Amino acid sequence: MKKISLFLLLVCSFQIVKAQKPNDIESKTKGLSKYSGYFNFYWNEKTGQVLLEVDRLNDEFLYVNSLPAGVGSNDLGLDRGQIGDSRIVKFIRSGDKVLLIQPNYSYRAVSSNPDERKSVEEAFAQSVIWGFKVEAEDSGRVLIDITNFLLRDSHQIARKLGNSNQGNYHADDSRSAIYLPNTKSFPENTEFEAIITLAGTGIGSEIRSVTPDANYVTVRMHHSFIKLPDNNYKPRKFDPRSGYYDNEYMDYATPIDEPIVKRFIARHRLEKKDPNAAMSEPVKPIVYYLDRGAPEPVRSALMEGASWWNQAFEAAGYKNAFQVKLLPEDADPMDIRYNLIQWVHRSTRGWSYGESILDPRTGEIIKGQVSLGSLRVRQDFLIAEGLVQPYEDGKPVSDKMMKMALARLRQLAAHEVGHTLGLQHNFTASVNNRASVMDYPPPVFSLNTDGTIDLSNAYATGIGGWDKRAILFGYQDFPAGTNEDEALKNIMVETLKEGYLYISDDDARPAGSAHPQAHLWDAGTNAADELNRLMVIRKHVLDNFSEKAIRQDAPMATIEEVLVPMYLVQRYQVEAASKMLGGLYYTFAIKNDGQTVTRFVPPAEQWKAFNALMGTITPEALALPEKLIEKIPPRPIGYPRTRETFKSRTGLTFDPMSAAESAAGNTLEFMLQPERAARLVEYHARDEKQPGLEAVLNKLVAQTWKAPQLTGYKGELQRLVNDLALKQLLTLAATTSAPESVRGMALLQITELKKWMSKAVLTSGGEQKASLLFGLAQLNEFEKNPDKFKPAPVVNMPDGSPIGTDDFGCGM
Incomplete structure (x- = not known):
């Protein structure tokens, strides 16, 4: 009897232990809120913890950090919607740890031989981004606590503020927490967001101007776990003349007699339903969604300008391949399936951006995200006020300023969307009849015979000729059996034959750059001629400048705000003309493509530029x-x-x-x-x-x-x-x-x-x-x-860039 009782006691004890299963995921997450999607995760309301269920160890995915709620200063460059790093990662397990590891995709062996691939993987360092302790497991799934991972300064704001002399900061756990409204999971991506407070001593004027208390800078940081695209995308070969961003890596499986560095362009996946047809609908269109927070008439201008790109896709043989829609009320902008155009506010006017989340393996763009600064349009309006001087007593106020400002917004929207389609700036377009929206355009105006200023052609309308050729190169879908390399070469040959040229950011931005046609915010076919023309108009405007440039109830001192862009209207054309001195025409020529590689600027042109500058x-x-x-x-x-x-x-x-x-x-x-x-x-x-x-x-x-x-x-x-x-x-x-x-x-x-x-x-x-x-x-x-020896510094001009209209790398 005692033996039977002892046996029953042991059985009951075993059943109790089995029922509790302290390391079981279901037991560990009992009572917690579950979010199902690409990765399932659990929210503990009492402790503020996020527990992630990892059911695909060793499977690669894309990890992106971003800044959904920024600092609000153009100078600091920490804006709402800013995309941070994109990296391919995977979870691996070792004992009671799970590591989030980033493989090194800069060095690869694209080979069917696993030993060849392994030799390259082991030759270069990888990066472990974070380590987690296994909290529970069940049937090949593990549960990890990712709270601390989410509450760190993933966007490196403390470092960036320190580097810009704004103060010394660190992430303060006591003032940071998960931001649940933007923490959710979708079929192809799982999103986490946190309120992060950087605590320290704020000493910089920029940070003090945009925070209630500069000692505590509170922003939101976002983390995206994104499913990688399938293997059906075909990378397209990069051409330095094409104007695209490139995605490159070293392939150690390359034969010795071929280049080891592989370069492909960044672009969206786009295919024709019928590649043999001259005009075909796409299998899946590229759709961009506009932020509902953009007010009218801004909203309509942005939608119209962004929609211009459909003209380029039509020229490439697509029907309705590029579409712009208002973001549906029930849509979540964090969903990776939505390309987004957002309206961003700052304390001062600043750059706009076109950024992309792409697959580092291939260059395929997964999501395009545009950020448009809301104060930029006001600078254009201000410039127009100075040119028109519309505030005359007893007379209605002209609508010319609003028309010019909205025309600029259309062009701005097209420009930034262009970046998210894979295109870089093209700073020679202005000399070729404003051939691209990817240039930085100044407002172009002229002097009428009656002394008034004509703003009707201030900004170009529609997509440019260069843009159409660029989209043709990047997105044309060729019929089966086509030699793609040869077809792309023929497209580029025709582009050059039509007189289009591409010169990049690096060749236009530096103060000492040499190309006489590569400038920001310049106009005209000849920089010196345009400078002379601009100075004539400037003199007329200044000779007649008065209080008609400001509103009826404005203090007289505010004439200065409108005067500044008029007095300095030549500032960017000066920079353009200076490049003719000691200038050098050149192209990104390919061997035997027929282009002139380099040539001097003729002496007479250089002296003309000298005289214009002295003027x-x-x-x-x-x-x-x-x-x-x-x-x-x-x-x-x-x-x-x-x-x-x-x-x-x-x-x-x-x-x-x-x-x-x-x-x-x-x-x-x-x-x-x-x-x-x-x-x-x-x-x-x-x-x-x-x-x-x-x-x-x-x-x-x-x-x-x-x-x-x-x-x-x-x-x-x-x-x-x-x-x-x-x-x-x-x-x-x-x-x-x-x-x-x-x-x-x-x-x-x-x-x-x-x-x-x-x-x-x-x-x-x-x-x-x-x-x-x-x-x-x-x-x-x-x-x-x-x-x-250092002479006394020259008085600086008031802020110019961005002129009511730029990247880092991609901005305007």
């Missing part, structure tokens, strides 16, 4: 009408100076001399940029017909210091420019980054100028003598230690 710093160009200066009082209470207004060296009063200094300093800095100076020396050495640096400096000094001296306001402006020219010469001579030939030529010019000044001071008086004496004092200081 922007004459006293006549820099002077403001006296009647206008008299109408700009000091700033009233509530309307302080901002980054959008001129700096002042005269205290509270408006300072026209500082405005002139900022404009003239900009021109001279571009003209004597070290890389440009180095090319002037080199090209003249290779071809004596080319303008040399010595000739350029001689003319510069002749038209500044040695020119007949004026009196009064214009005389003061002339002396200002003289001082700036000397500063730039001294800077060039002291710049250790410049080659010694450049520094030597600058030193020669300085030495000759000192001799001239020493004689001129003996016969000069008043302001001219004072200017000469100060210049000689600067020269003496320079001679003491040239390598360490």
Whole structure:
């Protein structure tokens, strides 16, 4: 009897233990909220924990972190909707641990031989992103607690704020938590979001301007686990002339006689229902959804501009392949199936972005995401106010400003969507009849015979000719049996034959870049001609500028806000014209494609650019009408100076001399940029017909210091420019980054100028003598230690970029 009782006790105890199964997933998650989808996960309301069920160990997926609620400062670049890193990862188990590991897809062996693939995998490091403890398991599934993984500073905001001198921060667990409304699971992606607070000491002006308390910066960070696409996508070969972003890796299975680096373009998957047909519907269209938060008339303008891309797909033989719709009310923008155009707010105007989530294995774009800054349109409206000056007493306000601003929004939407289709900037399109929306366009306006400004052609309408050719290259679906490499080559040959050229960001943005047709926010077929045309219109606008540029109830001091973009309307065309000096035409030519690889800018064109640039710093160009200066009082209470207004060296009063200094300093800095100076020396050495640096400096000094001296306001402006020219010469001579030939030529010019000044001071008086004496004092200081000499900084211009209209890499 005792044996039977003992046996029953043991059986009951075993059943109790079996029923409890403390390591069983069902037991561990009992009472928790379950979210089913690509990955199932559980939410513990009491503890704030997220438990993830991993049912596919060793299976790869895409992990993306992003910033759904940002900081709100263009300068800091931490905006709502910003996509962070995209990486292929997988969960692997070792004992009681699960590791989230990132394989190294930069180095591969695309081979059917598993040993060959393994040899490459073991040759290069991988990365373990995080480690988790197994909380429970059942039938090949494991349960892990990913709460700490989600509550970290995944977007590296603390580091970015520290690097921008905003303060030292760290993620504060006590002020961070899971953000449940945006934590959910879909059939092809699982999404997690957290409220993250960065605690520290906020010292930077940018972070203080956009946070209630700069010591606690609270944002939201998002994590996406995304199912990788199937293997039916065919990567398309990259061509450096095509204008696409490239996706590259090294393939160690490549035969020795072939290139080991493989390059493919980034693009969406798009197929014709009938590849043999000249025009066919797609198997699945590319659909973009517009943020419902965009108000009218902005919403309609954005939808129309984004929809322009269907013109390009029609030219490639697709019917209704590209569509734009308003995001349905019940749709979730986090769902990977939705390409999104979102309307983003910041404290200041800033860049817009077109970003993509793509499959790193192939370059296939999985999701396009556009972020459009809401304040950009107001800058265009401001520019139009200055040009039209519409606020006349007793007269209705013109609608020209609104029309121009909305025209820009259409172009902006098309531009950023273009990035998410795989296209880079094309900064030579402006010289070819505005051939691409992927350029940065300035508003183009003209002067009517009656003295009014014509804005009817401010921005182009519709997709450009280059854009159509680019989409044809990237998205054409060829019939079975077609030699795709040969077909793509033929498309590119025809593109070149039609006169289209592509030049990239890297060739246009640097201040010392050389291509005379690659510029941001330039217009016209010739940069110097356009600069001259623009200066004529600018003079007319400034000569007639008045309080008609501001609203009836606006303080008179706010004339300055509208004046700034008018006074500096030439700033980007100056940069464009400067590239003609020491410029070099070139193409991204492929061997035997028939393109001219490089050629010098003709000397006559370079001197024309020099004269146009000098025309922007004459006293006549820099002077403001006296009647206008008299109408700009000091700033009233509530309307302080901002980054959008001129700096002042005269205290509270408006300072026209500082405005002139900022404009003239900009021109001279571009003209004597070290890389440009180095090319002037080199090209003249290779071809004596080319303008040399010595000739350029001689003319510069002749038209500044040695020119007949004026009196009064214009005389003061002339002396200002003289001082700036000397500063730039001294800077060039002291710049250790410049080659010694450049520094030597600058030193020669300085030495000759000192001799001239020493004689001129003996016969000069008043302001001219004072200017000469100060210049000689600067020269003496320079001679003491040239390598360490730093002249006083030039007054900076008010903020320009983005001009009411750019990436990092993809922005505009």
